Amino acid sequence: MIQESLPPVITIDGPGGAGKGTVSSRLAERLSWNWLESGRLYRWLGWRAAREHLDAGDEEALCGLIAGIQLRCAAGSRRLEIVGSPAFEVLADEAAADWASRLAALPAVRSALLPVQHACRLPPGLVADGRDMGTVVFPDARLKVFLTASVEARALRRLKQLNALGLYGSLNHLTQEIEERDERDRRRSVSPLRSAPGAWILDSTGLTADAVVQRIWEAWQAGS
């Protein structure tokens, strides 16, 4: 079967601020696999669309931007990124996240991004994090994790991340934005945020990122 010869994938889906990025990056490092942080694709698209003053509903122009995407491995890491991406600080702010969440609800955008994400399935394996990695993009992944945490814990983590990048925000405001974005990601008709059938639902509230990585790594070792 063709599927058998494809490199293995571990998917880590979940709401914003659940720790997917940190956990996926460390897991990819530990396994010496590639890492796709799919939220950055949506954030990049939002950033480009804003820069070029596109209309948030102009699917044709958005798909034109997607058609021009070229990927490479980020310097000194296992993360696959878009050639010409700006520094993460630019994509990390809440305005980019908001744009991303709106564009992510467009079916044409999601389907145009599918081949880009499939192209990331490179040997020896891929850790993919996002919202629909296990449900839509890599339904044949060998291990699917749905990482959650309480809204309060997620807002606090987001605040620390922003502070570390020299960006600021209020905890109340972040909590509210996270709740609104969660709601939009869950409610959209195409690829809504939900756990994949067979996914392992892992609540990271009160766990360190290393403890979460250790659990996932053990589950992978036990099943492979």
Ligand code: DC
């Ligand atoms: O994970 P993140 O906060 O960087 O994601 C930014 C936005 O992109 C978020 O609103 C959800 C959306 N997204 C998505 O719809 N599907 C993905 N696979 C990844 C992100």
